Amino acid sequence: MNGRTIIFVSDGTGITAETLGNGLLSQFEGIEFRHVRFPFTDSLEKADDCLMRIAEIARTEGQRSLIIMTMMDMNISARLRQADALFLDLFEAFIAPLEQELGQRSTHRVGRSHGQENREYTKRIAAMNFALAHDDGVSDADLKNADIILVGVSRSGKTPTSLYLSLQFSLKAANYPLIPEDFERDDLPSKLLPYRDKLFGLTIAPEQLHRIRNERRPNSKYASLDNCRYEVAAAERMMRLKNIKWFDTTSRSIEELAVQLMQELNR
Amino acid sequence: MNGRTIIFVSDGTGITAETLGNGLLSQFEGIEFRHVRFPFTDSLEKADDCLMRIAEIARTEGQRSLIIMTMMDMNISARLRQADALFLDLFEAFIAPLEQELGQRSTHRVGRSHGQENREYTKRIAAMNFALAHDDGVSDADLKNADIILVGVSRSGKTPTSLYLSLQFSLKAANYPLIPEDFERDDLPSKLLPYRDKLFGLTIAPEQLHRIRNERRPNSKYASLDNCRYEVAAAERMMRLKNIKWFDTTSRSIEELAVQLMQELNR
Numbered sequence: 001m002n003g004r005t006i007i008f009v010s011d012g013t014g015i016t017a018e019t020l021g022n023g024l025l026s027q028f029e030g031i032e033f034r035h036v037r038f039p040f041t042d043s044l045e046k047a048d049d050c051l052m053r054i055a056e057i058a059r060t061e062g063q064r065s066l067i068i069m070t071m072m073d074m075n076i077s078a079r080l081r082q083a084d085a086l087f088l089d090l091f092e093a094f095i096a097p098l099e100q101e102l103g104q105r106s107t108h109r110v111g112r113s114h115g116q117e118n119r120e121y122t123k124r125i126a127a128m129n130f131a132l133a134h135d136d137g138v139s140d141a142d143l144k145n146a147d148i149i150l151v152g153v154s155r156s157g158k159t160p161t162s163l164y165l166s167l168q169f170s171l172k173a174a175n176y177p178l179i180p181e182d183f184e185r186d187d188l189p190s191k192l193l194p195y196r197d198k199l200f201g202l203t204i205a206p207e208q209l210h211r212i213r214n215e216r217r218p219n220s221k222y223a224s225l226d227n228c229r230y231e232v233a234a235a236e237r238m239m240r241l242k243n244i245k246w247f248d249t250t251s252r253s254i255e256e257l258a259v260q261l262m263q264e265l266n267r
Numbered sequence: 268m269n270g271r272t273i274i275f276v277s278d279g280t281g282i283t284a285e286t287l288g289n290g291l292l293s294q295f296e297g298i299e300f301r302h303v304r305f306p307f308t309d310s311l312e313k314a315d316d317c318l319m320r321i322a323e324i325a326r327t328e329g330q331r332s333l334i335i336m337t338m339m340d341m342n343i344s345a346r347l348r349q350a351d352a353l354f355l356d357l358f359e360a361f362i363a364p365l366e367q368e369l370g371q372r373s374t375h376r377v378g379r380s381h382g383q384e385n386r387e388y389t390k391r392i393a394a395m396n397f398a399l400a401h402d403d404g405v406s407d408a409d410l411k412n413a414d415i416i417l418v419g420v421s422r423s424g425k426t427p428t429s430l431y432l433s434l435q436f437s438l439k440a441a442n443y444p445l446i447p448e449d450f451e452r453d454d455l456p457s458k459l460l461p462y463r464d465k466l467f468g469l470t471i472a473p474e475q476l477h478r479i480r481n482e483r484r485p486n487s488k489y490a491s492l493d494n495c496r497y498e499v500a501a502a503e504r505m506m507r508l509k510n511i512k513w514f515d516t517t518s519r520s521i522e523e524l525a526v527q528l529m530q531e532l533n534r
Contacts, residue, residue: 004369012290012523013522013523013525013526014526015286015435015522015526016283016286016287016290019282019283019286020283020287020337020357020361023279023283023337023339023358024358024361024362024365025365027339027362027365027373027374027375028365028369028371028373028374029374030371031369031371037530039526039527039530040523040526040527066365066368070287070290072290072294086364086365086368088361088364088365090287090357091290091291093360093361094287094291094355094360095291095294097353097355098291098292098294098295098333098353098355101333101353102271102295102298104295104297104298106294106295107294107295107296108294118520121520124427124521125427128426128427128430132402132426135399159395159399160391160392160395160434163395163430163434164434167427167430167431167434167521168282253385253388254391254434255280255282256279256280256307258280259280259281259282259306259307260306260307262304263304263306
């Protein structure tokens with residue numbers, strides 16, 4: 001297989017550059033991309049180290065480098081551009097048209113966050129602590145303060161979705177499992193019903209659920225395909241009866257689910 | 268304050284567009300940006316709905332729209348471009364130079380993930396479950412299988428960092444608190460010492476720790492500034508003695524910490 005090294009350089013974490021890069025590179029089939037990262041390249045000295053490594057890689061591979069870059073500091077950016085490379089510079093490409101459209105010069109300030117001193121940070125940590133404290137129905141004391149409540153059978157994806165919603169969007173996300181007692185009563189837990197405006201269901205293909213549960217408790221009744229089919233059908237029936245909107249997690253990533261739930265909340 | 272609506276359109280979640288957009292917009296001071304999101308715009312019908320909303324916003328604001336876009340599908344992209352707007356198109360800007368550099372046409376396939384069917388997904392969920400099971404020293408049965416172990420005083424940032432490392436980088440992250448017994452012995456917990464190659468400390472400014480703890484347990488000895496100073500000094504001394512590298516979380520975001528820890532692991 002054809003191979004190529006992609007170099008990500010940023011004066012921040014480089015997460016944005018790499019996320020966009022992954023989207024772009026997924027459009028090229030049959031090439032194996034090796035990722036090299038230079039985050040926090042926020043001084044000319046670090047830029048020089050970076051230049052040396054870039055030159056090394058180009059020598060080893062016998063072709064010029066391919067660099068995906070987010071860099072606020074113009075001086076560091078100019079230094080790096082001494083490398084013989086294709087530069088995809090995410091800020092440079094868009095800052096000029098934005099300046100023109102907004103009728104204002106940009107500050108070119110490195111957007112380092114303020115970490116724990118920041119109010120947004122405090123909100124995010126509070127959301128995460130809420131999600132941990134309200135995972136898997138551990139506590140229902142504070143459901144009225146939840147921004148969103150997820151309900152579904154065991155292993156339908158409630159915990160990862162809740163944690164992601166809290167860490168990415170600072171939402172106080174609670175989640176609540178459906179258990180045998182609920183299936184016997186054939187109804188959603190009554191304590192959830194007052195919160196129908198922020199209550200959403202997660203469901204999953206029974207075959208997929210069977211596979212996931214079988215890894216955890218092999219050959220148990222809990223994991224059996226029959227039981228998975230029964231629970232999923234019962235859960236979907238309850239949600240339909242109570243008019244709770246639900247999402248199928250079988251072929252959705254955590255990010256996709258989280259964004260769809262955000263859309264529902266904002267409606 | 269000057270205001271402006273930014274419209275994020277994507278055939279995926281739009282998270283990449285918004286993350287990069289936040290970085291770009293933070294470069295313009297004194298303008299209040301309102302975000303409007305159109306994720307999952309993956310059909311011409313949805314594009315038409317989107318066009319109507321874009322036109323409405325432009326009418327209300329009395330100026331053309333500003334659209335930040337990640338769109339793989341060329342037909343949908345072309346339809347959207349009928350809007351009178353400034354388009355910052357993240358894929359369009361970079362796909363052509365990449366095609367030329369790689370000597371290959373891109374597939375223009377929408378990069379939807381495969382959700383739970385995907386091996387990467389399974390790894391990520393396993394990492395998250397590991398982080399939950401090994402949060403705050405709850406279990407030390409499986410430390411040898413951890414990719415990374417964080418140690419630090421209570422509320423130094425171990426839990427959010429561990430969860431982020433698991434969700435973003437699929438790392439099995441355990442974390443372990445330093446408790447009064449450790450301070451009395453004046454040494455790190457002995458069960459951690461076999462894992463020094465993957466053990467990292469977190470520390471925090473005592474004043475900041477005092478503020479955080481005081482929100483949780485107001486006016487307690489636990490939260491007092493004297494006790495916070497004592498614990499932080501003791502923790503840093505232990506880590507110095509055992510040659511454990513540590514990071515100050517006081518003014519770092521979770522993302523920054525996570526990327527720095529990744530760098531250390533790869534060294």
